[in-house]
Amino acid sequence: MPDFSSIFDQAIKGSLETLQSLKKLEPAVARAADLIADCLTKGNKLLVCGNGGSAAEAAHFATELVVRFAKDRRAYPAICLTGDGGLLTAAANDYGFDEIFARQVAAFGVEKDLLICLTTSGKSKNIRRALEEAKARKLKTIAFLGRDGGSTIGIADVDLLVRGDSSARTQEAHQLFLHVLCEAIESRVAQK
Numbered sequence: 012m013p014d015f016s017s018i019f020d021q022a023i024k025g026s027l028e029t030l031q032s033l034k035k036l037e038p039a040v041a042r043a044a045d046l047i048a049d050c051l052t053k054g055n056k057l058l059v060c061g062n063g064g065s066a067a068e069a070a071h072f073a074t075e076l077v078v079r080f081a082k083d084r085r086a087y088p089a090i091c092l093t094g095d096g097g098l099l100t101a102a103a104n105d106y107g108f109d110e111i112f113a114r115q116v117a118a119f120g121v122e123k124d125l126l127i128c129l130t131t132s133g134k135s136k137n138i139r140r141a142l143e144e145a146k147a148r149k150l151k152t153i154a155f156l157g158r159d160g161g162s163t164i165g166i167a168d169v170d171l172l173v174r175g176d177s178s179a180r181t182q183e184a185h186q187l188f189l190h191v192l193c194e195a196i197e198s199r200v201a202q203k
Contacts, residue, residue, distance in 0.1 A: 022179075029173065029180040030187065036171060043153045043169045044192055048199040050125040050151065056088035058120055058150075060112045060141055061129035064182050065155070066093035068129050072189045080193035084201055090119060092141075112141035122149040129185055130154070131178040133161025142166040155188065157181035 013021075050057060057076065059069040073091035092115045093099070102111045116126060126145040130138045133156045142163065145152050154167035157178065164170055173184040 025177060025180050026183055029175055029177075029184050032175075033173070033184055033187065036173075036188075039169055039171055040188055040191060043171060043188075044195040044199065046125055046151050046153060046169060047127075047192060047196050050123065051087050051196065051200050053123060055121070055124045056090060056119075057125050057127060058090050058092055058116060058145075059127045059129075060092035060115075060138065061155075062093075062135055062137065064178070065129035065131060065185070066091075068155075068182060068185055068189060069093055069127070071186075072127070072193070075189070075193045076196070080190075080197055082197060084197060087196070087200070092116075092119075109136040109140050112137050113144035116141050116144040116148065116150070120145060120148050120150050123151070125151045125153065127153045128155065128163075128167070130161070130163060131157035131181045131185075133158055133163040133172075135161075135163070139163050139166065155185045157185075 059073050061069040070091045070093060073089040076087040076089035092112050099111050102114045106114055120126065126141060128138045128141055139162055142152050142154065152167040153169045154163055156164060156170055156172045158176065160170065160172050164172065171188055173181045175181060
């Protein structure tokens with residue numbers, strides 16, 4: 012059985028390797044920043060969703076945008092689609108778990124809004140359906156993906172794919188991307 016020091020060292024090593032691999036995704040992250048800034052400066056809103064740990068990351072991101080990240084500024088309209096237990100359970104009960112986010116995209120999304128989805132596996136059917144619904148309604152889309160991107164890769168306007176087998180390392184990378192995007196958005200939107 013590995014001791015704590017070994018577990019800790021392996022986590023740091025794995026995290027560093029994952030984070031160092033992200034530099035190659037800079038053009039895609041810049042494109043995501045452009046889409047978000049464009050959406051917000053034109054008076055549209057963001058819809059954000061994910062499952063499990065990715066749901067928590069989605070809520071964190073929406074909170075940073077509505078409240079603030081690093082500096083005081085106007086509130087940006089960002090809705091986390093994972094936050095309403097009544098709505099989620101009703102949609103799951105009446106339409107099936109695969110439809111919990113797509114149903115909300117249909118209700119809240121309008122053309123030129125932006126849907127941001129997070130999935131560490133890329134295999135979440137409810138994320139795929141949300142992206143499909145967003146495309147049908149002419150929303151722009153960004154997908155934060157892990158592993159090989161699963162069945163979700165290629166649907167979004169921008170894929171931010173963190174390759175690897177560890178959900179923990181993928182979520183750490185997604186969190187870094189989200190914070191970088193917050194910083195970029197605060198800078199860009201304030202200038203406009």
